[in-house]
Amino acid sequence: MPGYSFRAIEKKWQAHWEETGLYKWDPDSPKPRFYLLTMFPYPSGDLHIGHWYVLSPTDAYARFKRMQGYNVFFPIGFDAFGLPAENAAIKRGVHPHAWTYRNIENMRRQMRSMGASFAWEHEVVTCDPEYYRWNQWFFLQFYKRGLAYKKFAPVDWCPTCNTTLAREQVVGENRVCERCDTPVIKKELDQWFFKITAYADELLDFSGLEWPERVLAMQRNWIGRSEGVQFRFQVDGREDTFEVFTTRIDTIYGVSFVVLAPEHPLVERITAPERRAEVEAYRHKAARQSEVERLSTEKVRDGVFTGAYAVHPLTGERLPIWIADYVLVTYGTGAIMGVPGHDERDFDFARRYRLPIRVVVAPPGWQGGELDAAYVDEGTLVNSGPFSGLPSDVARERLADEIERRGIGRRAVQYRMRDWLISRQRYWGTPIPIVYCDRCGTVPVPEDQLPVLLPEDAEFLPTGESPLKHHEGFLHTTCPQCGGPAQRETDTMDTFVDSSWYWYRYLDPHKDDAPFDVERARRWTPVDQYTGGVEHAVMHLLYSRFFTRVLRDMGLVDHAEPFPRLFNQGIVLGPDGHRMSKSRGNVIDPDDLVEHYGADVVRGYLMFMRPWDQGGPWQPGGIDGVANFLNRVWRVAVDEEPAEGDVPVAAAAEAEVLGAAPFGERELRKLTHRTIKKVTEDLAEFHFNTAIAAMMEFSRELARARRTALGRTPAWREAVEALTLLLAPICPHITEEIWHRLGHEDSVHVQPWPKYDPALIVDDTVEIVVQLNGRVRERLEVPAGLDREALLRTVQADPRVQALLSGKTVRKAVAVPGRLVNFVV
C-alpha cells in the first residue's frame, strides 16, 4: 500500500480538475489538432479491468500529447442500445432506459476515479433520441441511394436473443451467436439490409492504414474476394441454362459432372421423373439440416443425381447434373463444375459415386496413372485440347478469352461478404423509419418527422417478435404520402449502426439540424488515433469504414478511412489464465484495487505489466512493484530534506554516493536527459512498460543522490521536476500533488513536455567489448568518438588485449565504433 495519502490526493485533484475545466476542449484553438478516440463502452454497469486496460493507457497518451502541445480531443460516450438492457427488463422488470442510465451514471463515476481526462461535455449516449434520430436520418439517405433495401431471404436467427443477426454476428464452426453462443437457425424473413457489398472492392484497399496486421487479415478474409470466370452450361435437350463460377478455368477440360445446390431453382424443372422422389428427399433433408445444429464436424459429401445432363461448352460432352449440399446456394451462382482431378471436394464426391476422374493438369513426375488424391496445385495442362501444354496461369487467361469469345461467359469476381442485415426484432434500439401503407407500399418517414420515437411503455415479452409490434400506439400511424391508415416498421436497427459514425457526432453532440458539423469534421477528422479491442476487427471496424465511404459519397466528409491509425490492446485474463467471468470467480475488480492502492498505482501497473498490445493473465503480485516505485518517487520528491549531519555535504556537487561510483551534477544531468529521451520515445509508440522501467531506474538513482549534497543542486531540482513531468501522463494525481509541493501554481498537466539536450547525453568514454572469435574476453574504457581505425589502434595498444593475443595470429579484426572489437584468430 502506498505510503502517501493517495485517497485524499486523488479526490482533491479530481475535484479540482473538474472545477477548473482542465480538460475542456476548445475546437478552435490554434494548436495542432489531435483527435484521440477510444472505442466507447457498452454501459453494462461496471467498469471492469478490461475497460481500465484500454482506457488508462489511452488517457496517458492523451495527456502526453497535450503536454507536447497538441489540442487534444479525447471524448467518451456510451454505446447504450442493446440486448442486455432489454433482457434486464424481462428478467427483473427494470425499464431498459432506467437500467441503462443508472449504469452509465456508475460508469461515469468509475471513469472519474481513474482520473481520465475525457472531454465530458462532448459525451454521446446512443439511446438518446437526439442521437438515434440521426441513425434514422442516415437510414433514409441510404434508402435514397439504394443502399438500404428490404429483402425476403433465409437469414440467421438466434433463438436465445430472439432476433435475426448479421452474418458477421454468427461465429465459429458451429455457427453460434457471437453474443450468447447459441447455435443460430435459418429463417425465411423479410429484412432490411445495407448494401455494404457495393463497397467490397474499396473496402479491400487498406493502403495508408497503420493497423495491426491481424485486423487487416481478418477483414481481407471476411470480404473474401476471388477472381474467376462465370459461364453458362446448357441443359441437354432443354432450353434451360445455368451458370457456374470457377477460379480454375484452366481445369475446364477435367469436368466430369456438375453440381447444383439443393435449393437451386433449376432443380425443380430438370429432375427426371424417375429421380424425383430421391431428389425431393435429399432437398428436404438438406433444408432441415440447415435448421438443425451441425452435430458432426465430419463432412460427408453426399448428393443425388437428377437424371438430367448438361453439355460441356467446349467438348460437347454430356455431363450428369447432381445436387449436393456441399454446393452453397448463397455463394457464387449456386452451381459448380465438378473437376475431381483437381479439387478435393469434387474428388471425394467422384470417388463416392464412381464418377470419372480426369487429369488435366499434370502433377510433377506424373506418368499418366490414376490419382489417389486431387492435385490442386498449378502445372502444365494435359488432355485439354488446343490448350494442352500451357502452364496453368497462361491457360487461365486463354480459356477466359475463349469463354468470352464464344459468348458463354465472362471474367467475374465473387465475394464472401454479404450485405449487412440490420433488422432486429427487439425493442431497445433505433426504430427503422419506414411506414407500410396499403395504397402506397413502403414509404420512408419524411426527414422533418424524425425522430420516430421509441415508445417508453412497451411490453417486453420474449416472443420472437418485436415488442413494438404489440404496441398499438406505435404500430398504427398514417401514411406520410396519402394520409391513409398505415403501419410502422416495428423492427429496430442493429446497434452496430449506432457505432458506425459516433466519432463525428462527438464533435458537436447536441447539434439539432444535422448529424454533425461538416465544417468542423473537415478540420477534425479522420481520427488521429483509435484504440480498442480486437474483438471489433470485422464488425464495428468494417461497418465504420463502409459508413465513412457512404458519408464521403454524400459529400459530408472528405476521407474514406475514419481511423488511419488503430491500436489494439491485449485482453487481461483472470489470474487462472481464463477469461474473467463471474461464474469462474476469477474477476479482478478495479474498484477494489483502487481502494487499496489508489488509481495511480492501478494505472501504472496496467501499463507496466506487459506490452500494451499483449494480453495475458493478471499477475497478482506485480502491482506492489509499482506501488513501491510511486512511494520512492514520493520520498524522493516530497519528503523532508535530510538532516545536515546525515550526509557528506562537504564534498559539494562532486559528492560520492554511498557505495556508488563518483556521481556528480554532470552525471545526474546526463541521466535526466537520457531518461527524458527514452520516455518520450517510448510513450510515442505506446511502450509504456519500458518507459516506466526507465523512470524506475531514474528514481532509484535519485534516491541515492538525494542522500548526498547533490540533493541541493540545480541539477537535482531539474531531475525531480523532469521525473514528475515524465510520470504525469501515467500517474496524474501523485504528480499533480508533487508538482504543487515543488512550489508550482498551475497544473502539471498543462506544462510543456520536457525536452532533452542532445549535448548532455553524450559520453566522454565508452565501454568497448573485446571479443576473440566472437566471445567476450575483455571490456575496455576508451574515449568516445573514435573511428574504426583509432579504436582498433587503441584496443591493440592495451596491455590486457596484448596478453590476450600473445602467441596468436590475428587473421581478421572487426571494429565497430562505440561497441566492440572482434579478433578472429
Added chain:
RNA sequence: GCCGGGGUGGCGGAACGGCAGACGCGGGGGACUUAAAAUCCUCUGCCGCAAGGCGUGCGGGUUCGAAUCCCGCCCCCGGCACCA
C-alpha cells in the same frame, strides 16, 4: 487446411545483426529495529569449488558475430473454414 501473432530465467517481461536476461515480482544474505513493518545494501539463467563451459522451442544456413536475417520442422494463441 488457409491466414495472422507468438515461443527468452521460478514468473511478467528487456534487448538499432554487436555484453542475452534491462525493469519488476518472487527468492537468498545483510544493515537499521527489543521485534516487526517500512526503508536501505547485496546476490539471484543453468552446470561447476574454480578456471571455464552451456544457454533465447528444434534442426540446418548466412555472417567476424544471430534471440534478431534465411530455409525446414515442432508447439501455443487468435481468426476463417465445403466460398468452387
